Amino acid sequence: MLEATEDNEPIAAAGEAASISKSARKRLLKQQRLQERKIERKAAEKERRREDLERRRREWEEKLADKTEEERTRLVESRKETRRERMEKRTEERSKRAERLRTAAVVGQKVVLDLEFSDLMSPSEIQSLAHQIMYCYAVNGKCEYPAHLWLTECNGKIGSQLQRLPGYDKWIIEKENRPYIEVFQDHKEKLIYLTADAETTLEELDTNRIYIIGGLVDRNRWKGITMKKANEQGIQTAKLPIGNYIKLASSQVLTVNQVVEILLKFVETRDWKNAFFTVIPQRKRGAVEIEGDDTIDVAKIEKECNEEGLEADAEEEVEEEYTDNDAIRAKKQRSESKTEETDNKSLCQLG
Numbered sequence: 001m002l003e004a005t006e007d008n009e010p011i012a013a014a015g016e017a018a019s020i021s022k023s024a025r026k027r028l029l030k031q032q033r034l035q036e037r038k039i040e041r042k043a044a045e046k047e048r049r050r051e052d053l054e055r056r057r058r059e060w061e062e063k064l065a066d067k068t069e070e071e072r073t074r075l076v077e078s079r080k081e082t083r084r085e086r087m088e089k090r091t092e093e094r095s096k097r098a099e100r101l102r103t104a105a106v107v108g109q110k111v112v113l114d115l116e117f118s119d120l121m122s123p124s125e126i127q128s129l130a131h132q133i134m135y136c137y138a139v140n141g142k143c144e145y146p147a148h149l150w151l152t153e154c155n156g157k158i159g160s161q162l163q164r165l166p167g168y169d170k171w172i173i174e175k176e177n178r179p180y181i182e183v184f185q186d187h188k189e190k191l192i193y194l195t196a197d198a199e200t201t202l203e204e205l206d207t208n209r210i211y212i213i214g215g216l217v218d219r220n221r222w223k224g225i226t227m228k229k230a231n232e233q234g235i236q237t238a239k240l241p242i243g244n245y246i247k248l249a250s251s252q253v254l255t256v257n258q259v260v261e262i263l264l265k266f267v268e269t270r271d272w273k274n275a276f277f278t279v280i281p282q283r284k285r286g287a288v289e290i291e292g293d294d295t296i297d298v299a300k301i302e303k304e305c306n307e308e309g310l311e312a313d314a315e316e317e318v319e320e321e322y323t324d325n326d327a328i329r330a331k332k333q334r335s336e337s338k339t340e341e342t343d344n345k346s347l348c349q350l351g
Helices: 022-065 069-107 116-120 123-142 156-163 185-190 225-233 256-269 272-279 298-322 326-337
Strands: 110-114 148-152 174-176 191-194 210-214 236-238 253-255 347-350
Touching: 022 069, 069 123, 069 148, 110 256, 116 156, 123 148, 123 156, 123 256, 185 191, 191 225, 210 225, 210 256, 225 236, 253 256, 256 272
Parallel strands: 110 148, 110 210, 148 174, 191 210, 191 236
Antiparallel strands: 253 347
16 A cells, blocks of 8 residues: 655654564664764764855855945845845746646646544644645755645644645645545545555556545554555555656655655656656665656755745845844845745655
C-alpha cells in the first residue's frame, strides 16, 4: 500500500529495542544514524541562511555608507520598487497556480489521500502526516498539469491538525469528512487503491479512474492494511511498476509527495521510467544509471521560500534606518512577512 511514514519520528523505544531481532536492530540503528545526520544537515542549513542574511545586511550597509543622503534615498526607493515588482510577480504566479488547480478540478487526474487511519497513529505521527499533506499540496500546485486532489475523512484528530496549517482554509483542494467509499459511492467501479501488495501492475493512468493513496504513518506496524481494506470494500487495487525499472537500494518507502510527483510526471510524459528516475532520489536506487534530474524538489521549494523571506528581512532591517515613513514601513513588513506557506513532505510507504 501507499502508506505514510515519517522521517523524524524516534525509531524505537528502549523497551522495544530489547525485544527485536539482531537484523531489525541493525536497521533501526541505521535509521537513527540517518535521522541524526538529517538533523545535523538542517542545523547547518539554518546556520548558513543566518550567515547569508548577515552578509547581505553588511553588504547593504556598506553600499549605503559612503553615499549622500540623496543617493541613499534613491537606492532605497529602487530597492522598494524591485520588491514591489517581486511581490507583483508572486501575486501573478499565485493567480496562475489557482487557475491551474481550478482547471484540474474539472479535467485533472483524481487522486485521493485516504485519512481514515488517524486512530492508529500517535499525536506526533498525526502532526507529521498533516505537514506531509501540506508539502504534497504545494508540489501539485507548482505542476503544469496538477492533479485533482481529494482529502477524505479529514476530520477528528487529523482534521484538527490540518486546520493548524497556514492557509489551509484557502487550499484549492477537495476536503471531505466522509470516507471515499461514500463520496464516490456512485463511482465505486472507478476506484483503484494503490498498494504494493496488489497483483495488478499499473500500466497507465486513466482520467476516468480515481487513484487512492493511504495516509498512515505506521513504521510498518500496519503492513498490508490498505490492501485488506480495499478487498473488504470490493474495490480494485494496483501497484506502481517501480520494479520494472528500478531496484530500490533500501526499503520500499517513498514520500507521499514523491508518489504524487511520480503520478504527475507520468501525466506529463506518459513514461514511467522517466517518472521514476526523475523523482526517486539516487540514494534510494540500486546500481542503476541516473537518467534525468529535473525532479520537483520539495526541500528546495521550502529552502527557496525561506531564503526569499530572509533576504527581504535583511533589506528591510537596513532600509528602516533610512526611512521615516512609518506607514510605508508597516505595510512593507506585512507584505513581506506573508508569503505563501503551503510549499512543502507527506510520507507514504509502498505497502
